[in-house]
Amino acid sequence: MRIREGHLVDDAPNGSVRFRDRVLGYIGLTKPRVIELLLVTTIPAMLLAHRGTVDPVLIFNTLVGGLLAAAGANTLNCVADADIDKVMKRTERRALARATVPRSHALIFGLTLSVASFFWLWWTTNMLSAHLAGATIAFYVLVYTLLLKRRTSQNVVWGGAAGCMPVMIGWSAVTGTIQWPALVMFLIIFFWTPPHTWALAMRYKEDYKAAGVPMLPAVATEQQVTKQILIYTWLTVAATLALALATGWLYAAVAIVAGTWFLVMAHQLYAGVRRGEPVKPLRLFLQSNNYLAVVFLALAVDSALALPALFSV
Structure with missing residues (x-):
């Protein structure tokens, strides 16, 4: 198994269990390398929010919530972009482009992760962090993916705002404010x-x-x-x-x-x-x-x- 262009590729020989391909497909929908980059910015934001004295449990809970939110948003992005992923060489091996995962299942998976992130952050941090995560998912999917991406050359300028939110979520988890x-x-x-x-x-x-x-x-x-x-x-x-x-x-x-x-x-x-x-x-x-x-x-x-x-x- 290896990562290629932001998604997981199974290098196992022919005849491998289809279940493994399906699992790899679901993992690939979340774009693990993108999540890694987002989480890298969350911890420093939390440490800066209360220099030198942040509860490790709070950091862990915030990272879990952020992981769920990013995974949900990325999966829903893949659902919306399934048609163009089939055309682009860089993305043609993604799960929906290859029909490894049914699109309806991917939609349910993405929505489940998104809802779970909201309630996890609400339960383990505070309501502000949960709302910021929910707003981020909605902005990334509805504003960037469905509205801006196919209509303007400035799509990533405004759509990139979604990728900035982990620092806001991390800060708010520690302080309850922005x-x-x-x-x-x-x-x-x-x-x-x-x-x-x-x-x-x-x-x-x-x-x-x-x-x-x-x-x-x-x-x-x-x-x-x-x-x-x-x-x-x-x-x-x-x-x-x-x-x-x-x-x-x-x-x-x-x-x-x-x-x-x-x-x-x-x-x-x-x-x-x-x-x-x-x-x-x-x-x-x-x-x-x-x-x-x-x-x-x-x-x-x-x-x-x-x-x-x-x-x-």
Whole structure:
């Protein structure tokens, strides 16, 4: 068994039990690699919310609720996108595209996970966190997947707001409120999502054209796309530096170094396209994951140790 393009693929020889294929199909519907990225941002947000003293049980319960919410939203996204997943090479091996899982069963599975996430968070954290999770699922499925994705080249700009919500849920689980550091963390991921997604879409733009999805790289020139990537990269780095006002010196130092590195990569991609040189946008996509992980890991360590601030308001 291995992960390919965000979904699980069974490499077992022919004749393997169909039940295993079905189970792998259900797991693949939840997009495990996407969930992993979302949960990586939740723990640092919780640690920052109450620097150095967060109950491990509360962290565990919040992660379970977040996992259920993300799994439910991703499954419902797969149900809505089953038709285009069959057309795109990047997604043609997903469970619904291959009919490994019946679409009606996937719908029930997604709804069950979504409802379970709401009640789990309500029971183990607080009502605000539960409502934020429910709103996130509704926004991702109804607004992004059904309304924006097939209608506008700015789909991931606004649809990416759903991916920002784990930090809000984590913060609210600890404090019962939403305060400005949570909003800044939201903006970090909000601004990070377009360059991350568009870099991947540049590699697979023919897939989006074939599926009729107006992802920006499928409807704009490479120079226009990389210029937008550069702008959003600058906004991402600016947001990470703004968060330093609520953190210690370790996070601030890492944010400066990692931000410089991320900006250099985005500028190199833009400059290469302007010069008409062959570029590798997939490199920026992969490294953007590392960038976000490094920044939030530094935030987690900084918050857990309650280090003194480098900057102060």
